[in-house]
Amino acid sequence: MDYSIKDKVAIVGIGETRYYKAGQAPISEFQLALEAIQKAVADAGLHIEDIDGFASYSDDRNDPTRLAGALGIPQIQFSNMHWGGGGGGMAGAVGNAAAAVVAGYAKHVVAFRALAQGQFGRFGQGHAGARVRGAAAYTAPYGLMSPAQMFAMRTQRFMHEHKISQEALCGISLASYKHAQQNLRAVMYGRPLTREAYYNARWIVEPFRLFDCCQENDGAAAVILTRADRARDLRHTPVYLMAAAQGTGYRQWVPAHNDPDYATSNFKTLAPRLYEMAGISPTDIDVAQVYENFTGGVLMSLVEHGLCDADEAEAFCTNGNLEWPNGKLPLNTSGGNLAEAYMHGLELVLEGVRQLRGDSTCQVKDARVCLVAAGPMVSPVSNLLLRN
Amino acid sequence: MASENNVTTESYFPDGMPLPAPMPDGLDAPFWEGARSHTLLVQRCNPCGTFQFGPEWICHKCRSNDIGWARCSGRGKIYAFERVWHPVHKALRDKGPYLVALVELPDVGNVRMVGNLLGDPQQDVAIGDAVEVVWEDHQDVTLVQWRRLPVK
Numbered sequence: 001m002d003y004s005i006k007d008k009v010a011i012v013g014i015g016e017t018r019y020y021k022a023g024q025a026p027i028s029e030f031q032l033a034l035e036a037i038q039k040a041v042a043d044a045g046l047h048i049e050d051i052d053g054f055a056s057y058s059d060d061r062n063d064p065t066r067l068a069g070a071l072g073i074p075q076i077q078f079s080n081m082h083w084g085g086g087g088g089g090m091a092g093a094v095g096n097a098a099a100a101v102v103a104g105y106a107k108h109v110v111a112f113r114a115l116a117q118g119q120f121g122r123f124g125q126g127h128a129g130a131r132v133r134g135a136a137a138y139t140a141p142y143g144l145m146s147p148a149q150m151f152a153m154r155t156q157r158f159m160h161e162h163k164i165s166q167e168a169l170c171g172i173s174l175a176s177y178k179h180a181q182q183n184l185r186a187v188m189y190g191r192p193l194t195r196e197a198y199y200n201a202r203w204i205v206e207p208f209r210l211f212d213c214c215q216e217n218d219g220a221a222a223v224i225l226t227r228a229d230r231a232r233d234l235r236h237t238p239v240y241l242m243a244a245a246q247g248t249g250y251r252q253w254v255p256a257h258n259d260p261d262y263a264t265s266n267f268k269t270l271a272p273r274l275y276e277m278a279g280i281s282p283t284d285i286d287v288a289q290v291y292e293n294f295t296g297g298v299l300m301s302l303v304e305h306g307l308c309d310a311d312e313a314e315a316f317c318t319n320g321n322l323e324w325p326n327g328k329l330p331l332n333t334s335g336g337n338l339a340e341a342y343m344h345g346l347e348l349v350l351e352g353v354r355q356l357r358g359d360s361t362c363q364v365k366d367a368r369v370c371l372v373a374a375g376p377m378v379s380p381v382s383n384l385l386l387r388n
Numbered sequence: 389m390a391s392e393n394n395v396t397t398e399s400y401f402p403d404g405m406p407l408p409a410p411m412p413d414g415l416d417a418p419f420w421e422g423a424r425s426h427t428l429l430v431q432r433c434n435p436c437g438t439f440q441f442g443p444e445w446i447c448h449k450c451r452s453n454d455i456g457w458a459r460c461s462g463r464g465k466i467y468a469f470e471r472v473w474h475p476v477h478k479a480l481r482d483k484g485p486y487l488v489a490l491v492e493l494p495d496v497g498n499v500r501m502v503g504n505l506l507g508d509p510q511q512d513v514a515i516g517d518a519v520e521v522v523w524e525d526h527q528d529v530t531l532v533q534w535r536r537l538p539v540k
Contacts, residue, residue, distance in 0.1 A: 125477075131409040132406045132408055132409065133408070133409050133411050134411055136406075137411075137416070138442060139502050141405060141406055142400075142502050142504050142531070142533075143405070143472055143477070143480060143488060145477065153470050154468070156468050156470055156515075157490075160515045202473065202474070203473040203474070205471070205472045205473060206471045206472075206473070251448065254442065254448075255441070255442030256441060256500060257468075257490050257500055257502060258441055258442065262468070263468075
C-alpha cells in the first residue's frame with residue numbers, strides 16, 4: 001500500500017495581492033488575505049463555495065473561522081497550522097493541505113500566508129523586554145536577538161568549515177535581483193543590483209550585508225490544492241506534488257545554539273526523504289525556489305539538497321549556474337524573498353507553479369521538476385517537489 | 389578558578405538592554421545562582437555523565453531525571469562569532485559594532501554558551517581562538533562574558 005501523497009494532489013490555483021514595501025499596503029492584512037484567496041480560487045476556475053479547508057504557518061493571524069465567515073464558505077472540513085515562528089513551515093502548510101486532500105478530510109484546501117508587518121511587529125526587530133527568561137536569557141542580553149543575528153552565526157561557522165567566501169553569498173543575491181528585473185510583481189523591479197553595489201552596501205551582521213537579507217513586505221499569497229483526478233478538469237495544467245517533507249534533525253535548536261550539528265540549514269534529514277518519496281535524484285531538478293531569509297541559508301540548502309558539494313559551493317554559486325536563462329540551475333526565478341517580495345516564502349510556491357505551467361517571467365525551457373525549500377536554519381523546516 | 393581579573397562591573401552594553409532572569413519553574417536557577425557567585429555551571433547527568441546546556445528536566449541521552457551540576461573551568465574556544473553592525477534594539481542605537489561569540493567548553497562536554505567578546509569590537513577574531521570567562525556583575529544578576537586569551 002502506498003501511503004504517500006505522491007502524484008495524488010495538484011496545485012490548481014494561485015493568487016497573490018500586489019506586493020508592497022513594509023507598512024505601505026493601503027488595506028489591512030485580513031483584506032490582503034481575502035484578496036489572495038479569492039484570486040487563487042478564480043485562477044483555478046473554482047467557486048469560493050468549493051473551498052473547505054485552510055492551512056497556514058508561522059502563527060498566521062488570519063484564522064480560518066474568520067476567513068470562512070467573511071467569504072461565506074459553507075463549511076470548514078480541515079484547518080491546520082504548521083508550528084514554528086519562521087518561514088520554515090511554508091512548504092509544510094502546502095504539504096499538510098495535500099495530506100488533508102489525500103486523507104479525504106477536505107476537497108479543496110487553500111494554503112495561504114498574509115503578512116503586513118507594517119501593521120503588526122516586524123520580524124527584523126528585537127522584541128525583548130527588560131527581563132528575558134528561558135532560552136532567550138542566554139542570548140538576548142548579549143545582543144543576539146534578531147533573525148539575522150541568529151543565522152549569521154551559523155553561516156559564519158559553515159563558511160569556515162568549507163572555506164567559502166562572501167563571493168558565494170553575493171552570487172545568490174545577484175541571481176535573485178537579476179530575475180526580479182523581468183518580473184513586474186517584484187518590489188525590486190527596476191532596481192537592479194551590481195556586484196559593486198552589493199559590496200558597497202552596509203554590513204547588517206557579518207557575514208551578511210544589506211542585500212543578503214530578505215525584504216519585509218505587505219501582501220498575501222495563496223494556492224489551492226485538490227485531488228489529481230479533479231485537477232485535470234480545471235482551468236490550468238495541474239502542478240502535481242511529487243513529494244512533501246517536514247521536520248527537523250537531532251536536537252536542532254536546543255537552547256543557546258547547542259545543536260549538535262550546528263552549521264546546517266536543517267534539511268539533512270528531510271532531503272533524502274523528499275527524494276525517496278518522489279523517486280528522483282537531485283540531477284532531475286530543472287529549477288529551484290529556495291527560501292532566502294538570508295543568502296547563507298540558501299547556500300546550505302543547496303548543499304543539503306545535493307545540488308552542489310559543500311566544498312565546491314563557492315564556485316557553484318559564482319559562475320552563473322544560478323542565473324536564468326543560461327545557468328545550470330536557475331534559482332529563485334521570480335526574485336524570491338530578496339527581490340520579489342517577502343511573502344514568507346509562499347511566493348516561491350507560486351513561482352514553482354508558474355514555471356511548471358510555462359508562464360514564469362524567467363521561464364526555464366521545458367521545466368519538468370521544481371524544488372521548493374522553505375525557511376532554512378529554523379526548526380521545523382519543510383520542502384516540496386513539484387512536477388507538471 | 390576565576391580571579392578578580394575575571395570580574396567587571398563595567399557593562400559591555402549601554403543601560404536598557406534586556407537582562408536575564410531565572411525561569412519561574414526553577415529549571416535554570418542553579419545556573420544563574422552560579423553566575424552570581426562567579427562559578428560557571430552546566431548540567432551533568434548523575435547516572436550517565438552527559439553534560440547538557442541549556443538546562444532540561446531530564447538527560448537527553450539516558451532520559452534520567454537525576455541531574456546534577458558540574459563546574460566548568462571557564463576556559464573555552466570560539467566555535468563561531470559575529471560582528472553586529474545593525475542595531476535591532478533601541479538601547480544599541482549609538483553603540484556601533486559589537487562582537488558576539490559562541491564559545492565551546494571542552495571540559496564540560498563541548499557545550500556552548502553565547503556571550504560578548506570583550507575589548508575592541510574591531511579586533512581580529514578567528515574560530516578556534518582561546519577565551520576565558522569574565523563575570524559582568526549587575527545589580528541583581530551576572531552576565532557571562534568572554535575575553536580572548538593571548539596566543540601561547
